[in-house]
Amino acid sequence: MNLSLKQLRYFVALAEAGSFGRAAESVHVTQPALSQQIKEMEAELGVRLVERLPRGARLTRTGQEVLERARRVLAELDDLERAARLSRGLSGRLRLGVIPTVAPYLLPLALTRLRARDLTLDIRVREARTETLLVALEQGRLDAVVVALPVPGAGFAAEPLFEDRFVLAGSAARLSRWAESAESLRPTALAPDQLLLLDEGHCLADQALEVCGLRGRGQVDLGASSLATLTGLVAEGFGLTLLPEIALRAETAAAPTLSLLRFAGPEPSRRLALVRRKASADDGWVAALASILRDAGAELLGAARAVRP
Template identity: 80%
Template sequence: MTPSLKQLRYFVALAETGGFGRAAETVFVTQPALSQQIRELETILGVGLVERLPRGIRLTRAGREVLERARRILSEVADLERAARLSRGLTGRLRLGVIPTVAPYLLPGALTRLRAQDLTLDIRVREAQTEALLDDLEAGRVDAVVAALPLPDAGLAVEPLFEDRFVLAGTRARLARWSRGAGARRPAELAPDQLLLLDEGHCLADQALEVCGLRERGRVDLGASSLATLAGLVAEGFGLTLLPEIALRAERAAAPGLSLMRFAGPEPARKLALLYRAGGDDGWSAPLAALLRDAGAELLGSARAVCP
């Protein structure tokens, strides 16, 4: 007998979650069923893969070796499935990863356009930070990722989408005090203690620090987990922040006390792109990128109406 793909998937889930109960939930089976499959896999391979502890499991040395190879096998199988699924272009199932500072703003328009093009398209979306999405992309758990450049060179194909400019946000009074009638100013003139950022790990927080020429956060840091929370904080007078243009329409509507100000040119911006595994394009990346650009153009047009 040889190990089945199901057994390998169950084993990877067990290794990644650290417990039979959590692994069973991940793969949607009962704990006894998963435990039986793991024991059968150990019997087939003739070696113990996990040490069963009172609170979880620990991989044996053989288990660590099998885990590495199982992940590689499952990634290759995912590539095979994706190639067959997308062989006719943008059809079948699409698994798309999107970073949190893009997903709530770009996805509604993008998904509407995707559905209009093909009602049979099965779209699965994962929203997570860049590092997690790149891991998913490498492992074949998603087909493509929308993220901000630059990124580490990981052998990925890159389809540029659009430039998303940053706008200064806060209350009308705070923005007036900061500008002091001098008109548009530059991000580097912002004091660190005035600037509120997203929690660490969000690429947008790192980009905000970079465009402002700052090496670290200010002493008073009300880091937020989402742009919506951040916009709500500054709308109530808790400092200033940078918002990307694609978020302006939604966050201005949600926080009426939010005022916006453009920076002096050249305006700071991030570059968004569609990423996918090199050699994994079977005619679907170009139409997907075009739909994303179209949705982005609509958002950018509305942003420039909200904040000329």
């Protein structure tokens, strides 16, 4: 059998894109070239992998089985390439994934520190939700990801970074009812119809519901796509939200009318971690990267204490 890595990559691209045109665009080849490689792959295996439809392509049952194995082969190859790139510690190319409620705040500081450490480091960053990042990590398309714990799946190793506490954010008028009893304020005291959350699928929204003891969203549910949107809304009196400490410096600067209250101890929080595949080699780059991320986080948390002691 004489399958090529090119054929495997083209086949995976076709499976993910769902059409020959989009797949060809994603791997930067012409559609006829990609189609020919898939045909040669089918001939080599002696099976039909793809159902060619008028408006796309669909994998056969055998194609689905081959897809799983192709992804494993490519992931192992990426692990080999990653081990070579990172064999001298944190150098070469780094492909890092970060969740959206962390990226805008942590990355500017962390990337500055990474550049100061090594100007030759080629950094590729992807911002996406936890589920998407973990799939990319598992498939070898990312070296590591910054997400909130816990992380599902036994194939990952987590390096804890820091604890990121939540504060209650809203207009001064909205928060005035708790101002005199802030020492006893708990998330469970919040009414669900006042709490504004991010879109479903954001881990921060799920964490907010959990710490508030809520099973679902309230009647007023905007499902915002960013913390900046939520901050602007609650600053103008349209409900309340929970903000992580690492966001306080940036969001209070953008919304000067925003008011904040801390919850009574123990304050609700999330634990952020640097996660990699257990199978990937670690020659010191994980500890070096985690140290830089912790330093950046410490600066943000210090600024948060200054904004809201």
